[in-house]
Amino acid sequence: MSTKNGSTKAPPAPQEPPKQRPAHEIRLGRIRAAIWANQNDNGTWFNVTVSRSYKDGDEWKSSSSFGRDELLTLAKVADLANSWIHEQSQTGNGRENEESEAEIPY
Numbered sequence: 001m002s003t004k005n006g007s008t009k010a011p012p013a014p015q016e017p018p019k020q021r022p023a024h025e026i027r028l029g030r031i032r033a034a035i036w037a038n039q040n041d042n043g044t045w046f047n048v049t050v051s052r053s054y055k056d057g058d059e060w061k062s063s064s065s066f067g068r069d070e071l072l073t074l075a076k077v078a079d080l081a082n083s084w085i086h087e088q089s090q091t092g093n094g095r096e097n098e099e100s101e102a103e104i105p106y
Contacts, residue, residue, distance in 0.1 A: 023088075026080045030054065031066075031073045033081040046085045050074060 023037035023046065030053040038045050051062040052070060066074050 024081075024084055026077050026084070028073050028077050028080075031070060031077050032062075033077045035081055035084060044088075046088070048078070048081045048085075050077060 020036075022034035024035040026033045026035070032051050032053065034049045034051075036047045036049070038047060049064075051064055052066055053060055053062050055061070
């Protein structure tokens with residue numbers, strides 16, 4: 001596109017869609033669980049991603065690797081994420097046809 005003085009004007013850059021945010025986040029120290037809500041015709045279900053924050057020089061980074069001394073905190077974060085998801089399904093915010101624990105074969 002040319003202007004009166006002959007210079008060209010770049011077309012506007014396409015806007016990026018807004019960054020998806022987790023439905024809930026649990027953080028204990030540097031261990032974090034992000035709970036993501038997903039929807040389809042059958043309702044809502046949740047997935048969880050876990051990460052560990054660490055500092056590399058002046059920059060904060062994250063890793064999906066955990067050391068021996070972090071495993072109990074990781075387990076606690078996973079337990080809290082599990083409890084939150086179950087609360088959502090009991091209040092109607094989760095998948096309607098979710099199996100109860102008694103129906104899950106061990």
